[in-house]
Amino acid sequence: xxxxxxxxxxSHGRGHRKRxxxxxxxxxxxxxxxxxxxGQAPDGREVLMRMADFLSKAPNWRVTVxxxxxxxxxxxxxxxxxxxxxxxxxxxxxxxxxxxRSDGARSLVVFDGKKITTFDESTQVYAQAPRPxxxxxxxxxxxxxxxxxxxxxxxxxxxLPAELxxxxxxxxxxxxxxxxxxxxxxxxxxxxxxxxxxxxxxxxRPLPLRAVLTxxxxxxxxxxxxxxxxxxxxxxxxxxxxxFTPPAGANQIPFAATLAKIAxxxxxxxxxxxxxx
Amino acid sequence: xxxxxxxxxxxxxxALLFLGPYAHARGRGGRGFSREGxxxxxxxxxxxxxxxGLGERxxxxxxFxxxxxxxxxxxxxxxxxxxxxxxxxxxxxxxxxxxxQQEANTLQSSREQTAQRMQSSAQQYRGSYPYGAAAYPxxxxxxxxxxxxxxxxxxxxxxxxxxxxxxxxxxxSAGAGYAAGLPCxxxxxxxxxxxxxxxxxSSWYRQAYGPAGPIxxxxxxxxx
Numbered sequence: 001x002x003x004x005x006x007x008x009x010x011s012h013g014r015g016h017r018k019r020x021x022x023x024x025x026x027x028x029x030x031x032x033x034x035x036x037x038x039g040q041a042p043d044g045r046e047v048l049m050r051m052a053d054f055l056s057k058a059p060n061w062r063v064t065v066x067x068x069x070x071x072x073x074x075x076x077x078x079x080x081x082x083x084x085x086x087x088x089x090x091x092x093x094x095x096x097x098x099x100x101r102s103d104g105a106r107s108l109v110v111f112d113g114k115k116i117t118t119f120d121e122s123t124q125v126y127a128q129a130p131r132p133x134x135x136x137x138x139x140x141x142x143x144x145x146x147x148x149x150x151x152x153x154x155x156x157x158x159x160l161p162a163e164l165x166x167x168x169x170x171x172x173x174x175x176x177x178x179x180x181x182x183x184x185x186x187x188x189x190x191x192x193x194x195x196x197x198x199x200x201x202x203x204x205r206p207l208p209l210r211a212v213l214t215x216x217x218x219x220x221x222x223x224x225x226x227x228x229x230x231x232x233x234x235x236x237x238x239x240x241x242x243x244f245t246p247p248a249g250a251n252q253i254p255f256a257a258t259l260a261k262i263a264x265x266x267x268x269x270x271x272x273x274x275x276x277x
Numbered sequence: 278x279x280x281x282x283x284x285x286x287x288x289x290x291x292a293l294l295f296l297g298p299y300a301h302a303r304g305r306g307g308r309g310f311s312r313e314g315x316x317x318x319x320x321x322x323x324x325x326x327x328x329x330g331l332g333e334r335x336x337x338x339x340x341f342x343x344x345x346x347x348x349x350x351x352x353x354x355x356x357x358x359x360x361x362x363x364x365x366x367x368x369x370x371x372x373x374x375x376x377x378q379q380e381a382n383t384l385q386s387s388r389e390q391t392a393q394r395m396q397s398s399a400q401q402y403r404g405s406y407p408y409g410a411a412a413y414p415x416x417x418x419x420x421x422x423x424x425x426x427x428x429x430x431x432x433x434x435x436x437x438x439x440x441x442x443x444x445x446x447x448x449x450s451a452g453a454g455y456a457a458g459l460p461c462x463x464x465x466x467x468x469x470x471x472x473x474x475x476x477x478x479s480s481w482y483r484q485a486y487g488p489a490g491p492i493x494x495x496x497x498x499x500x501x
Contacts, residue, residue: 012456071314079310081317107490120491144416145318149488151319153417167321193323193418215315215323222316251473256485257495 044173044187046132051206062232063207067151070222088235090155092134094242097150109150110244111138118148119237120236123249129258134158147257152226167191173221175239176202182207184190193217207231312489321419459493471498 055061065085069079082102089095092114100106106121116138119126129146136157142148147167150156154163171189174197178184183202190196199210213224221277246252313321461477468474475482475493482493 004475006346025337067319069314071311071317071318074311077310081312105490118486120486123491125486125491140416143318148486149318150417151317153319154321163321191321192319193415195381196321213316213319213321218315218323222314224316224319253469253484253486253491256487256492258487258495259496261484 005224042173042185044171044185044189047173047200047206048168048171048187048189049161049165051198051200052164052209054206056160057207058091058233060090060233060235060237061084062230062235062237063228064230065152066227066229067225069224070220072218072220072222075101076220083151085151087156088237088241089239090242091136091158093138094237094239095135095138095156096237096242097140106206108244109142110242111135111142112239112244116142119244119246119250124247125154125252125253126244127253127255128244129255145257146255151224155208181217182209183208184209185220203238205231205233317489318417320415322415345500467499473497474499 050212063086065087066082067085068080068082069081072078084100086098087096093111095109095111098106099107099108108117108119108121110117110119114132115128115130117126129141131141136159139150139153139156143150143153154160157163169190170194171187174186174188176183177186177199180199184199185202187198187200188196189198193216195214195216197210197212198208201209207228209228211224211226211228215222215224215255458481459475459477464482466473466478467476473484474496475484481496481498483496484491485494486492487494
């Protein structure tokens with residue numbers, strides 16, 4: 001019995017033995033590959049931080065960003081708005097963001113190291129605020145203090161790694177994909193209020209290629225989506241690119257956040273009748 | 278000749294038919310669909326986070342008072358952020374620790390090493406975080422929805438061209454204090470120095486740059 005079992009493979013001749021060996025080798029190789037693949041799956045946080053480090057240290061870059069975001073309407077519609085932006089950054093203190101909305105409206109944000117300016121082409125008005133310092137200072141001032149919109153502003157900062165370390169509660173590697181024109185790592189993560197997905201290029205230039213942000217605590221869980229293209233880290237932008245010269249006839253207006261505003265004035269206050277006024 | 282004229286007039290009519298609605302819709306979001314919302318800002322944090330964090334410290338109102346009050350207000354605002362975000366950081370630190378322990382229980386030792394590496398990396402980054410807690414939570418939370426909180430902003434600049442239309446938009450569709458245009462058909466334009474003010478009855482307005490473009494803001498009478 002023992003002999004028969006031992007000789008089961010042998011007893012079927014050389015051809016069978018070869019086939020058995022080949023099958024075994026294939027199985028072993030398959031298992032090894034699967035194990036190796038699992039073992040080499042990158043750590044999501046490491047991929048994220050590599051991107052943050054790389055981007056924050058890149059001295060000059062330009063990228064085109066196609067963005068889309070959901071805006072939930074009172075009637076229940078969820079409308080997607082689209083924009084295209086060209087971002088040019090030169091550290092430590094130069095930034096230019098050209099934007100075009102899906103309805104054609106164009107605007108500009110320029111920081112020259114001393115002041116930050118935003119210009120609306122359709123109405124030919126601009127607002128300007130002094131802000132000597134770095135891009136980091138100007139961006140935070142622009143968004144937080146002036147209440148202005150600058151999507152994905154955090155990616156512009158030199159302290160991007162610290163920002164992500166502060167905010168990201170968890171991040172996981174999902175898969176490697178080649179659907180974005182270059183091999184990329186797909187990550188999924190969470191901050192306190194935003195779930196995000198990022199696709200980061202594989203290789204020695206770990207740049208973001210796509211981002212999806214989900215505002216999970218907001219009604220309808222709207223998303224902000226961005227597709228990055230034409231990354232160029234070899235630019236040498238002229239200073240004039242970051243200088244804003246108002247077009248003839250353009251009017252300067254203040255930032256709304258700096259105005260001394262008053263309470264909403266939908267209706268004139270009711271005139272009190274009787275008594276002293 | 279007549280045929281040519283007829284064809285030309287047909288072409289012009291068709292062009293007007295197609296371009297008319299586009300010109301009308303430009304900058305106004307079609308029939309008035311709102312472009313605002315939590316996702317508009319594209320921030321890695323949303324207003325809910327900022328509100329939660331500030332609410333715990335009772336600081337939400339002061340944030341916007343800070344915006345009105347200029348630099349002094351900003352300074353006090355930053356101090357409040359700093360005070361509150363300390364607790365927030367501790368909370369997140371505790372959460373991260375729990376998470377790391379769970380991971381360590383289920384994953385191999387290599388994972389533990391990774392976690393340790395990340396921890397030291399986090400400390401390294403935090404150590405070089407110049408703004409400390411001041412910029413956290415959520416300096417970029419709420420950009421793009423701020424217009425809705427600016428109660429006195431009453432219309433977009435795009436609507437300025439339609440000042441003749443005094444129709445008020447539904448407050449719910451455009452945010453508190455918003456209207457499709459200035460609330461009067463023919464505002465009086467009052468130049469004061471290099472600035473222009475708009476007057477509707479006893480109310481005064483000024484064009485200003487809001488979160489996503491030019492808007493009109495109700496203000497006190499110039500000189501007050």
